[in-house]
Amino acid sequence: MGEGQGAVRLRPPAxxxxxxxxxxxxxxxxxxxxxxxxxxxxxxxxxxPARWWLLASAGAxxxxxxxxxxVLPAWWYRVHRWEVTAEAVHLRTGAVWQxxxxxxxxxxxxxxxxxGPLEQLFxxxxxxxxxxxxxxxxxxxxxxxxxxAALAERLTRITHQTPGDAT
Amino acid sequence: MTxxxxxxxxxxxxxxxxMAVAALAMGxxxxxAGAPALIGATGADPFTEGLGDVPAWALLLLSAGVLLLAAGxxxxxxLRWTRTRYRVGPERxxxxxxxxxLRRRSLARERIRTVDLTAxxxxxxxxxxxxxxxxxxxxxxxxxxxxxxxxxRAEGERLRRLLLDRPAPPGGPQAGRDGELARLDLRWARYAxxxxxxxxxxxxxxxxxxQASEWFGAQGALIDWVGDRFQGxxxxxxxxxxxxxxxxxxxxxxxxxxxxxxxxxxxVREPGGTLRVRRGLLxxxxxxxxxxxxxxxxxxxxxxxxxxxxxRIDAVATGLAxxxxxxxxxxxxxxxxxxxxxxDTVAARVLRAASSPTAAPLxxxxxxxxxRRLRWATGAAALPVAALTALACLLGPPFTPLAVAxxxxxxxxxxxxxREAYRSLGHGLAGDYLVTRSGVLRRSTVALQRGGVIGWTVxxxxxxxxxxxxxxxxxxxxxxxxxxxxDADQAEALTFAAEAVPxxxxxxxxxxxxxxxxxxxxx
Numbered sequence: 252m253g254e255g256q257g258a259v260r261l262r263p264p265a266x267x268x269x270x271x272x273x274x275x276x277x278x279x280x281x282x283x284x285x286x287x288x289x290x291x292x293x294x295x296x297x298x299x300p301a302r303w304w305l306l307a308s309a310g311a312x313x314x315x316x317x318x319x320x321x322v323l324p325a326w327w328y329r330v331h332r333w334e335v336t337a338e339a340v341h342l343r344t345g346a347v348w349q350x351x352x353x354x355x356x357x358x359x360x361x362x363x364x365x366x367g368p369l370e371q372l373f374x375x376x377x378x379x380x381x382x383x384x385x386x387x388x389x390x391x392x393x394x395x396x397x398x399x400a401a402l403a404e405r406l407t408r409i410t411h412q413t414p415g416d417a418t
Numbered sequence: 419m420t421x422x423x424x425x426x427x428x429x430x431x432x433x434x435x436x437m438a439v440a441a442l443a444m445g446x447x448x449x450x451a452g453a454p455a456l457i458g459a460t461g462a463d464p465f466t467e468g469l470g471d472v473p474a475w476a477l478l479l480l481s482a483g484v485l486l487l488a489a490g491x492x493x494x495x496x497l498r499w500t501r502t503r504y505r506v507g508p509e510r511x512x513x514x515x516x517x518x519x520l521r522r523r524s525l526a527r528e529r530i531r532t533v534d535l536t537a538x539x540x541x542x543x544x545x546x547x548x549x550x551x552x553x554x555x556x557x558x559x560x561x562x563x564x565x566x567x568x569x570x571r572a573e574g575e576r577l578r579r580l581l582l583d584r585p586a587p588p589g590g591p592q593a594g595r596d597g598e599l600a601r602l603d604l605r606w607a608r609y610a611x612x613x614x615x616x617x618x619x620x621x622x623x624x625x626x627x628x629q630a631s632e633w634f635g636a637q638g639a640l641i642d643w644v645g646d647r648f649q650g651x652x653x654x655x656x657x658x659x660x661x662x663x664x665x666x667x668x669x670x671x672x673x674x675x676x677x678x679x680x681x682x683x684x685x686v687r688e689p690g691g692t693l694r695v696r697r698g699l700l701x702x703x704x705x706x707x708x709x710x711x712x713x714x715x716x717x718x719x720x721x722x723x724x725x726x727x728x729x730r731i732d733a734v735a736t737g738l739a740x741x742x743x744x745x746x747x748x749x750x751x752x753x754x755x756x757x758x759x760x761x762d763t764v765a766a767r768v769l770r771a772a773s774s775p776t777a778a779p780l781x782x783x784x785x786x787x788x789x790r791r792l793r794w795a796t797g798a799a800a801l802p803v804a805a806l807t808a809l810a811c812l813l814g815p816p817f818t819p820l821a822v823a824x825x826x827x828x829x830x831x832x833x834x835x836x837r838e839a840y841r842s843l844g845h846g847l848a849g850d851y852l853v854t855r856s857g858v859l860r861r862s863t864v865a866l867q868r869g870g871v872i873g874w875t876v877x878x879x880x881x882x883x884x885x886x887x888x889x890x891x892x893x894x895x896x897x898x899x900x901x902x903x904x905d906a907d908q909a910e911a912l913t914f915a916a917e918a919v920p921x922x923x924x925x926x927x928x929x930x931x932x933x934x935x936x937x938x939x940x941x
Contacts (some may be wrong), residue, residue, distance in 0.1 A: 259909040261876060262928040334926075341926050349883075351876040354893075358872035383736070385899035386891070387873045403763050 261351050264334035264341045272331070272393025275373040276324035282369075284316025333391045335402065337409070340380055342389050352389050357413045358382045362406045364399055378403050429503040433569050435544045437492045443540060444491030448484035451788045456480055504566060506580055509827040511551060513564045523564060529553040531711050531736070533578040534749070535704040537571070542702065547574040551581065557693055581704055583690045599693075599767045600753055600760075609755035610676035611669035612722030615722050619675075620668030624660065680754045685764070691735070693768065695752060705749060713870035713896035714851060715752070715765045717776040717863040724861060729761040730754055731768070734866060734897035750897075765865070775851035775865035779845030781914070786885035787843055787905035791836040799832035835859075845890075845903040845914060852892060852918045854903045864901045870894045876912070892917055 257369045280406060288309045294306030323416065334341040340359070342352045363379045376399035380389040456476045497517055504513040512524040532552040541547060546568035553563070569577070631640040648656040681699035689710045690695055696702070714734040723729065731753040753764050766774035807819035839858040846853050847858040852871065855863040882888060882905070890911045893900040903911060916923040 258930045259912045259927055261923075261926050263910065264926075328915070336925060338925065339922060345877075346878045348877060350878075351926075352873065353875075353923060353926060354873040382872050382893065383895035384872055384893035386875070387893035387900065 254279055261343075264332040264343055266333050268331045268333070268391075268393035269375060269395045270328070271373045271395075271400070273324045273328050273370060275313065275375055275393060277320045278369055278373075280320040280323065281316060284312055284319070288313040288316065331393065333394075334368060335406065340389055340391075340406070342391055344392075347392060352387075354380060354382050354389055356406075356409050358387075359406065359410045362403050362410065364398065364403045376400070378406075380406065392394075425507050427507045430497060430573075432502050432504075432566055433544075433546055433573070434499060435546060436568055437495045439540055439544060439568065440491040440495035441488040441548065445484050448487040449480075452480050452483050504564070506577065511581065513566070525551065525553055525564060527581065530581050531708050533581050533706050535571075535574045535578065535904060536701065537698075537703075538701045541568050542700075544568075545571050547571050547704075549574050549577055567643075567777070573603075578704070578706060582692050582708060585915035592662045596687050596689055598684060598686050600683075600685040600756075600764045601754070602697075603682060606680075606728075606754060606756050607673055608678060609723055609726055609728040610673045612726050613672060613720060613755070614722070614727070615672040615675055616665065616668040618668070619671035620661075620664040622844075623667035623671070676754070683754065685752055685768075687767075693752065706734055707735050711896070712768070713894055714864060714866040715768055715776065716897065717761055717765060719863075720755075720760075721859050721860040721861075723755045726755075727758055728755040729758045730756070731761055731765055732897075733768075734864065734894075736896040769851070769865070771849060771851075775848035775853050776863045778846055778848035778853055780846040780853060780855060781847075781906075781910065783840070783843040783905050783908045784887065786887055788837070788840040790881070790885070790887075790905060791839045792833060795832035795836035795839075796829060799828040802830060834890040843906075844903060845906060845911075847914070847918055854892075854901055856902065856904050864897075866892060866894060866901055868894060868897075868918050871922075874915055874919075874923060875900065876915075878908075888912070892918070 252262035269355075291305050291312060294308055295302050298305060311374075323346060327410055330343060330345060330349060332343045337356070339353055339355045344350050344352075359380055361379075361381045364376050365379065366376045374396050375392075376394050376396045378391045378394060378399050380391070381387070390400070391399075448828045456479070498515075500938070501517060501520075502513075504511070506512075506527070508527070510524045510526055511530065512522065515521050515523075529555055530551055532550075534550045534552070535547045536550070537547045548568055549564075549566040549572075551564040551566075565664075566577075598917040627640065628637060631637045644660075648659070678699045680697050682702075683695070686694045686696070687709075693707045693709060693712070694840075695705045712733060712735045716732040716734050717729050718732055719729045730751060732750045733752050735750070752768060753761060756764070762774040762777040765776050766772065769775070775929045803821060803825045806817055806824055810817035810821045833860050839856075842855055842858055842861050844853075844855045847868075848865070850868055851865040852868050853863065853865050855861065871892045871894055873893040875893060877891070878887070886908050887905045888908045888911050890903040890906060891900045892903075892915075903914075905912070912923065912927060916927060
């Protein structure tokens with residue numbers, strides 16, 4: 252296998268996501284785990300017989316949330332990168348499981364920009380690029396809102412110029 | 419094709435015999451549901467005493483109820499008949515339906531990809547068919563299909579020809595031939611019992627009588643009766659005989675299911691560039707796929723069929739049955755389980771290729787992929803063994819031999835499956851097609867048109883990174899939306915992807931001296 256090819260690898264896409272994405276991811280993880288932990292803790296305060304179990308599981312959930320919030324966002328920030336060339340969109344995401352996605356411009360069907368409430372707080376936006384494949388969507392998370400708007404506009408302009416129904 | 423003036427195309431109605439069908443169906447339902455209930459209520463036993471003992475009022479009540487149901491069904495159907503109309507103009511196919519709320523649905527004719535005709539037994543008696551007209555859209559809620567239920571068989575055929583007959587694509591006659599590509603060979607029935615249907619039906623054959631006897635409160639009697647049959651024989655012998663009988667019944671049943679699905683099967687290429695599958699014993703089906711939407715084929719070998727040397731062919735096409743995914747597997751099959759060599763031949767005919775890409779030699783994957791599969795399989799097999807061992811330590815005798823037996827059977831079987839899974843892995847290029855193979859319980863060899871690839875996904879877990887493996891997915895608009903090349907050598911897979919679709923991946927590749935192979939995790 253691979254004899255005479257040297258090490259061929261995918262080069263990382265050119266652009267990092269915005270630094271504020273770290274804070275956004277951290278807040279999302281903390282909120283996601285805080286809700287069930289609080290619920291379990293509340294139940295533990297009221298339900299006498301199962302108090303120990305409920306409080307212990309609340310503690311476990313909270314601990315998992317804290318660890319994830321401490322480790323994952325920084326890791327994601329190092330991995331998550333994106334790039335848009337004249338021909339294709341290139342995206343790298345993930346941490347333990349890393350994923351590179353490449354979609355050619357000529358096959359892009361829709362370009363959406365989404366700003367969730369938390370993202371608004373951090374002045375971030377997510378650009379979703381879909382192709383005709385049910386498994387081919389690219390989500391570029393953690394972009395500065397202005398960068399995202401410019402990117403979406405650019406992608407829409409390029410895809411309008413390419414003919415065909417993208418299947 | 420000279421277009422007639424569009425708006426003059428008359429509106430048509432669905433067939434008025436729909437009312438008769440509905441009346442019969444509802445009446446039958448009434449008899450089926452009402453008769454047992456009445457028998458139960460009156461306490462009569464028509465099987466031993468005849469109908470004489472059933473009181474007259476019960477018979478009157480039953481027939482009145484059945485008549486009422488039949489009339490009600492016909493009345494609802496009459497309303498539907500008056501409110502449903504359709505027409506096919508030069509630009510659009512339109513359907514208006516709705517009892518209270520008028521629903522107008524209209525499809526652009528150039529978008530129509532499939533026209534399927536289905537005739538369940540009741541409709542067949544009347545010479546009627548259901549028509550399903552579909553486009554290639556990925557839609558929610560099936561907005562992109564028109565269903566005409568029912569129209570006469572001739573009208574269904576007319577619609578099918580009208581909607582799918584298109585001028586031949588430019589570029590002159592293509593290679594390959596029109597006409598019949600495959601037809602049923604009754605010897606294929608021998609592959610039917612090898613499918614997963616057999617054990618399912620066997621369980622049904624064993625459990626069905628138990629359940630039914632419980633409804634009549636006779637379960638105990640049934641068990642006693644079966645026990646009497648095996649008086650004197652050991653429990654092991656009884657279980658073996660019953661299991662063998664159930665499996666035999668399952669095998670017979672699976673052949674029956676196969677016959678219902680595949681009787682009179684024919685795969686035909688029609689002049690307009692469409693593939694047509696016709697099949698069915700009681701319910702006849704006609705499925706049509708526009709060749710322009712075909713992106714490749716999937717040669718599927720479930721484990722049982724593969725041991726028997728058989729394979730089936732599924733179409734990989736855009737816009738097939740996206741609205742009801744549960745039935746899509748059934749609807750995309752171009753060839754039922756047939757001898758492997760024949761399956762390859764039919765695949766080549768379908769793809770208009772000289773030799774089938776599914777039979778092309780493939781690149782094997784690195785040994786590290788075998789290691790991963792062995793670890794998964796033994797891990798999965800070790801779980802029940804560990805649980806049983808724990809029980810054996812706690813409770814002793816009955817669990818000790820069980821744990822030993824499960825370990826003795828499960829671990830080698832897992833290792834064997836893992837080895838088979840590894841040997842199934844492969845990928846390669848064959849002419850215009852990208853070929854990838856994987857799976858052991860359901861080995862699938864997908865040949866995908868290189869022009870149909872609309873993107874790449876490369877995935878790598880921490881473990882794969884250490885072993886220099888990647889999972890490469892070619893995304894496509896057709897079929898499953900993406901097809902995986904699992905656990906291939908990293909450098910080899912990326913070169914393969916770059917070669918399969920020139921120009922897409924190259925700008926993002928770097929070639930380095932082979933010092934450190936895994937890509938940088940971050941930085």
